[in-house]
Amino acid sequence: MDTIRYSYKQLEQFCCDAFVEFGFTGEEAAQITDVLLLADLYGIKSHGTQRLVRYHKSIENGSVKVDAKPEIIFETPVSAVIDGHSGMGQLISVYAMKLAIKKAKEVGISFVSVRNSNHYGIAGYYAKMACDEGLIGISTTNSESIMVHTNSKQAILGSNPLAFAMPAEPYPFWFDSATTVVPKGRLEVYNKENKALYDSWAVDETGAICTNAEHVLECIDGKLGAGGILPVGGKTEDTGSHKGYGYSMIAEILCSITSGGATSNHHKRVKGQGAGTCHSFIVIDPEIFGDSQAIKDSLSVFLQELRDAKRADEQIPIYTHGEKEMQSFKKHLEEGIDVNISTVAEMVKMCEYLGMNSTAYLGDVDISGAKQGTYDKVYK
Amino acid sequence: MDTIRYSYKQLEQFCCDAFVEFGFTGEEAAQITDVLLLADLYGIKSHGTQRLVRYHKSIENGSVKVDAKPEIIFETPVSAVIDGHSGMGQLISVYAMKLAIKKAKEVGISFVSVRNSNHYGIAGYYAKMACDEGLIGISTTNSESIMVHTNSKQAILGSNPLAFAMPAEPYPFWFDSATTVVPKGRLEVYNKENKALYDSWAVDETGAICTNAEHVLECIDGKLGAGGILPVGGKTEDTGSHKGYGYSMIAEILCSITSGGATSNHHKRVKGQGAGTCHSFIVIDPEIFGDSQAIKDSLSVFLQELRDAKRADEQIPIYTHGEKEMQSFKKHLEEGIDVNISTVAEMVKMCEYLGMNSTAYLGDVDISGAKQGTYDKVYK
Numbered sequence: 112m113d114t115i116r117y118s119y120k121q122l123e124q125f126c127c128d129a130f131v132e133f134g135f136t137g138e139e140a141a142q143i144t145d146v147l148l149l150a151d152l153y154g155i156k157s158h159g160t161q162r163l164v165r166y167h168k169s170i171e172n173g174s175v176k177v178d179a180k181p182e183i184i185f186e187t188p189v190s191a192v193i194d195g196h197s198g199m200g201q202l203i204s205v206y207a208m209k210l211a212i213k214k215a216k217e218v219g220i221s222f223v224s225v226r227n228s229n230h231y232g233i234a235g236y237y238a239k240m241a242c243d244e245g246l247i248g249i250s251t252t253n254s255e256s257i258m259v260h261t262n263s264k265q266a267i268l269g270s271n272p273l274a275f276a277m278p279a280e281p282y283p284f285w286f287d288s289a290t291t292v293v294p295k296g297r298l299e300v301y302n303k304e305n306k307a308l309y310d311s312w313a314v315d316e317t318g319a320i321c322t323n324a325e326h327v328l329e330c331i332d333g334k335l336g337a338g339g340i341l342p343v344g345g346k347t348e349d350t351g352s353h354k355g356y357g358y359s360m361i362a363e364i365l366c367s368i369t370s371g372g373a374t375s376n377h378h379k380r381v382k383g384q385g386a387g388t389c390h391s392f393i394v395i396d397p398e399i400f401g402d403s404q405a406i407k408d409s410l411s412v413f414l415q416e417l418r419d420a421k422r423a424d425e426q427i428p429i430y431t432h433g434e435k436e437m438q439s440f441k442k443h444l445e446e447g448i449d450v451n452i453s454t455v456a457e458m459v460k461m462c463e464y465l466g467m468n469s470t471a472y473l474g475d476v477d478i479s480g481a482k483q484g485t486y487d488k489v490y491k
Numbered sequence: 492m493d494t495i496r497y498s499y500k501q502l503e504q505f506c507c508d509a510f511v512e513f514g515f516t517g518e519e520a521a522q523i524t525d526v527l528l529l530a531d532l533y534g535i536k537s538h539g540t541q542r543l544v545r546y547h548k549s550i551e552n553g554s555v556k557v558d559a560k561p562e563i564i565f566e567t568p569v570s571a572v573i574d575g576h577s578g579m580g581q582l583i584s585v586y587a588m589k590l591a592i593k594k595a596k597e598v599g600i601s602f603v604s605v606r607n608s609n610h611y612g613i614a615g616y617y618a619k620m621a622c623d624e625g626l627i628g629i630s631t632t633n634s635e636s637i638m639v640h641t642n643s644k645q646a647i648l649g650s651n652p653l654a655f656a657m658p659a660e661p662y663p664f665w666f667d668s669a670t671t672v673v674p675k676g677r678l679e680v681y682n683k684e685n686k687a688l689y690d691s692w693a694v695d696e697t698g699a700i701c702t703n704a705e706h707v708l709e710c711i712d713g714k715l716g717a718g719g720i721l722p723v724g725g726k727t728e729d730t731g732s733h734k735g736y737g738y739s740m741i742a743e744i745l746c747s748i749t750s751g752g753a754t755s756n757h758h759k760r761v762k763g764q765g766a767g768t769c770h771s772f773i774v775i776d777p778e779i780f781g782d783s784q785a786i787k788d789s790l791s792v793f794l795q796e797l798r799d800a801k802r803a804d805e806q807i808p809i810y811t812h813g814e815k816e817m818q819s820f821k822k823h824l825e826e827g828i829d830v831n832i833s834t835v836a837e838m839v840k841m842c843e844y845l846g847m848n849s850t851a852y853l854g855d856v857d858i859s860g861a862k863q864g865t866y867d868k869v870y871k
Contacts, residue, residue, distance in 0.1 A: 189569070189599040190779035219569040220600045224780060247744075262809045265801035275741050277748075284744065286737040292730065309729055318803035337801050343731040344723045349689055350672065351723035351735075357666040357812050358738065361655050364627075364664065364790065368657075369780045374793045399570035400604060400749045410744065413754045421645035421717050423698035429642045432737050 113480045114449035117473070122148055122160060122448060125458065125472045129163075132465040133170050134177040139202055146201040146232040149239075151448045154439035155287075157296025158233045160450050161303070164457040164486055165230065166199075167464070173383035175199050175229050181206045188218050192370050193225045197385025200231030200252075208237040208250070208392045215246055215394035224365070225390040226372025230254070234274035235287030241394045242276035242283050245403065249393040250274045251362035253375045255386065257331050258291050258359055259339040261352040264318030266331065266339030269375035270294050271362035276433070277397075279411040285433025290359035291340040295331060298324045298340070303453040303482050311345045314338055320346070333380065365391040456481035493860045494829035497853070502528055502540060502828060505838065505852045509543075512845040513550050514557040519582055526581040526612040529619075531828045534819035535667075537676025538613045540830050541683070544837040544866055545610065546579075547844070553763035555579050555609050561586045568598050572750050573605045577765025580611030580632075588617040588630070588772045595626055595774035604745070605770040606752025610634070614654035615667030621774045622656035622663050625783065629773035630654045631742035633755040635766065637711050638671050638739055639719040641732040644698030646711065646719030649755035650674050651742035656813070657777075659791040665813025670739035671720040675711060678704045678720070683833040683862050691725045694718055700726070713760065745771040836861035 123144055130140035143166075151159030169175040179198030183191050191210055195203040207223045214221035231237075234250045241248025254269030272294070274287040292312050301308055302324040315321035316335040330338030342355025366389035367374045373387035380386075397403035414431045422429060450458075456478040462469035503524055510520035523546075531539030549555040559578030563571050571590055575583040587603045594601035611617075614630045621628025634649030652674070654667040672692050681688055682704040695701035696715040710718030722735025746769035747754045753767035760766075777783035794811045802809060830838075836858040842849035 185781040187599055187779045192780050218598070219567055220602060222600060222775065222779065259803075260797060260800065260809065262803055262807050263797075263800040264803040267797050267800050275737075275744075277744060284740065286740065288734045288737055290734075292724070292734075311730055314803075343734045344672070345730070350691055350725070353810075353812070354668045354670075354672075354723045355731075355734075357655075357668055360664065360666065360812060363793070364655075364657060368786055368790050368793065369777070371781065371785060371789065374789075374796075376793075376796060395602065397749070399567045399602065400572050401565040401751065405751060406748060409751065409754075410748050413743070413748065413756075416754075416756060417640060417643075417647050420640070420643040420647050423639075423642055423644040423694070427642050429640065430733075432733070432740060 113452035115452065115455050115474075115476055116447045116449050118447045119148065119152065119444055121472070122151070122450075126160075126163070128467065128472070129461060129465060132467060135199070139199070142205055143199060143201045146205075146236045149236055150233045152440045152443045153233075153436040154443070155233055155436075156451075157294055157300050159448070160458065161299065161454045162232070162296065163454070163461065167461050169229060169386075171464070174385055176385065181225070183210075189214060189221050191223045193223060195225055195228035195385075197227055197229065200229040200388060200390075203228045204231040204237055204390055204392070205240070207390065208240045208248070211392040211394045212241055212244060212246065215241070215396045219396050219399040221394050222369070223392045224370035225392075226367070226370035226387070227385055228388045228390055229386050230388060231390055233287055234272040235276065235285060237392055238274040238276035238287065239285060242278055242285065245278055245397070247395040247397060248274075248276045250391065251365045252388060252390045253363050253367050253378075254295075254388065255331070255378045255380070256376045257295055257339050258342055258356070259314050259318075260342065260356045260359075261348060264314060264316070264337045266337070267376045268356070268359045268363060269378075270340070271359040271375070273358060273362050277410060278407050279414055280407070282414070282431065282434050282437050284410060284414060284431065285436060290343060290355055290362055292343045292345065292355065293340065295328075295340065298328055300451070302328060303451050303485060305482070311341065313340045314346070365393070452478055453481040453485050457486045460486045493832040495832060495835050495854075495856055496827045496829050498827045499528065499532065499824055501852070502531070502830075506540075506543070508847065508852070509841060509845060512847060515579070519579070522585055523579060523581045526585075526616045529616055530613045532820045532823045533613075533816035534823070535613055535816075536831075537674055537680050539828070540838065541679065541834045542612070542676065543834070543841065547841050549609060549766075551844070554765055556765065561605070563590075569594060569601050571603045573603060575605055575608035575765075577607055577609065580609040580768060580770070583608045584611040584617055584770055584772070585620070587770065588620045588628070591772040591774045592621055592624060592626065595621070595776045599776050599779040601774050602749070603772045604750035605772075606747070606750035606767070607765055608768045608770055609766050610768060611770055613667055614652040615656065615665060617772055618654040618656035618667065619665060622658055622665065625658055625777070627657045627775040627777060628655070630771065631745045632768060632770040633743050633747050633758075634675075634768065635711070635758045635760070636756045637675055637719050638722055638736070639694050639698075640722065640736040640739075641728060644694060644696070644717045646717070647756045648736070648739045648743060649758075650720070651739040651755070653738060653742050657790060658787050659794055660787070662794070662811065662814050662817050664790060664794060664811065665816060670723060670735055670742055672723045672725065672735065673720060675708075675720065678708055680831070682708060683831050683865060685862070691721065693720045694726070745773070832858055833861040833865050837866045840866045
């Protein structure tokens with residue numbers, strides 16, 4: 112797999128300038144970039160620069176309205192429902208999470224749900240926003256239909272990630288995970304890297320296990336009428352398929368049902384129209400349980416007990432959620448981020464589209480090894 | 492597998508009278524019985540009458556204090572922390588969920604967490620309490636250490652189920668599921684039925700996959716120093732192990748960390764002392780999102796779309812969560828409940844212990860086919 116290493120600063124400059132070229136303000140572009148590149152810093156390469164092309168195409172085809180502003184359409188002291196008016200998911204979501212944080216600080220718990228948004232990046236970015244202020248942060252989103260639920264061969268639910276973050280020392284607990292066994296971005300990465308999928312990840316349009324990333328992406332794209340990614344827990348109830356299906360349902364209810372928005376199976380793929388993505392943002396102030404410092408301390412102790420458990424293999428450490436990401440963050444800030452050559456090729460095409468000088472941003476790169484067609488054929 | 496069929500009324504009479512003999516009031520005994528037998532009615536046989544022996548032993552050895560009353564030790568308009576003082580988990584939990592429902596009706600969302608309780612039966616009973624009043628109900632509990640988390644061979648986390656219920660027609664969405672790939676009760680049932688476990692369910696004290704239910708139960712009992720049940724998602728990150736581990740963490744945080752109680756790995760197994768089990772009860776009034784009838788309607792439509800999806804196998808229906816349980820409820824109320832002969836043998840021994848006439852309650856049953864030792868050797 113060919114990659115090119117860039118510093119965080121280089122990628123930040125590229126993304127900020129590109130989003131300004133797309134029509135966002137400097138402040139908005141910086142916010143979108145911050146969400147996007149936190150994924151690369153955390154080592155979640157499915158949701159970093161490799162997703163740039165998707166946002167590019169969504170803006171180009173009018174699914175993302177650059178000028179849209181989120182609007183509160185219903186509100187109580189503990190809650191709000193926001194209409195995103197098909198704006199950029201990251202901007203709507205930062206607005207919504209800030210509102211949830213404000214309310215939780217006032218009343219102890221809050222729940223803000225959002226409809227008519229677009230893809231918002233990593234769910235964990237928003238959970239982290241609350242965690243950074245000493246609060247418990249939760250976020251979910253739905254997506255285009257991608258999950259083939261138990262006994263079905265047709266995807267109805269989205270990847271529907273659930274993120275949960277809570278302060279602890281030396282690392283917070285930071286969990287961010289699709290309720291599918293893997294997110295679609297992982298398939299995009301496997302496709303770019305020409306790797307075969309694990310045989311418990313996905314099914315084709317007949318409902319049979321499929322290890323071809325490109326084929327499953329075509330299923331998800333809706334061209335074949337069925338097929339998609341399995342829930343965590345796999346294909347049958349004996350391995351817990353109904354559990355992953357259930358977690359996905361919880362995420363779906365928290366975002367699309369509460370907001371009165373589109374469920375995953377009603378997301379739009381129409382030029383000029385927003386996807387209709389829905390999100391939820393839940394914040395809990397630990398003060399509502401008494402001594403928040405004692406609560407943080409007890410979580411820190413428990414996380415250490417988990418890391419100190421007897422290892423199945425002495426050579427393989429036990430992690431708590433968020434620990435790998437913190438290590439990755441430090442490493443990538445210091446050493447730079449390796450970007451897949453196919454993604455670099457997409458970024459070069461973005462420069463051409465936007466009239467930016469790709470060499471000035473990305474260097475004089477050899478992209479002859481890039482997988483063909485990933486720019487033109489974006490899997491929605 | 493030998494079973495004896497009893498009517499719901501017969502089992503109800505037996506349980507109510509037995510719990511009164513244990514020292515509970517008639518009202519308390521009826522409440523405990525209602526939680527216990529809903530599991531059998533719903534077809535969750537791991538948590539019904541087959542668990543009676545565990546409660547019996549817990550009361551006998553003083554882990555469950557029959558006279559204890561729950562106490563609110565911290566409270567805000569949206570929250571409460573309750574100390575269960577080692578009472579019967581079901582009674583503490585009904586009290587806590589009633590408080591959560593009351594608060595949610597007043598302020599929109601509520602969160603009540605509980606420490607120093609004991610096993611509370613099916614988490615979904617409490618979620619259903621809220622759902623029956625038109626609200627979204629959520630409940631989690633921790634348990635003795637049972638889950639071997641990713642890269643570990645030692646169980647630290649509990650089975651940590653997560654239950655979520657929300658009104659819909661013709662069935663509510665009712666999800667109740669251990670975050671382990673299977674609950675311990677399933678192993679108890681497989682042990683009584685002498686069946687081999689699936690090879691993705693559990694590991695032994697060396698961290699190797701183990702299909703022997705009795706051996707894994709001994710691991711969980713703490714005798715072998717390691718081993719237990721895997722998270723949903725299995726043993727490795729490639730199949731999503733870290734996801735089930737993460738869901739279990741969320742449940743653990745919601746109950747033991749927020750309540751300042753014992754995490755699963757600090758549950759007590761000491762005669763005369765409560766287990767230290769913790770629970771959480773979260774209630775959301777859909778009114779905080781606007782039109783609650785429209786929200787219920789949209790969930791009902793979505794659940795029907797899931798059931799109507801293209802089937803992987805035309806002969807196998809697609810279910811939504813709670814649907815099987817509603818069908819089971821009706822069937823078992825009408826046709827009776829099949830109780831495993833080993834469980835009947837345990838109930839006969841309970842009668843001897845309590846001075847009840849077993850024949851009057853259970854009939855003149857032949858229990859010679861019962862698995863030996865399940866009464867004396869209760870896996871905590």
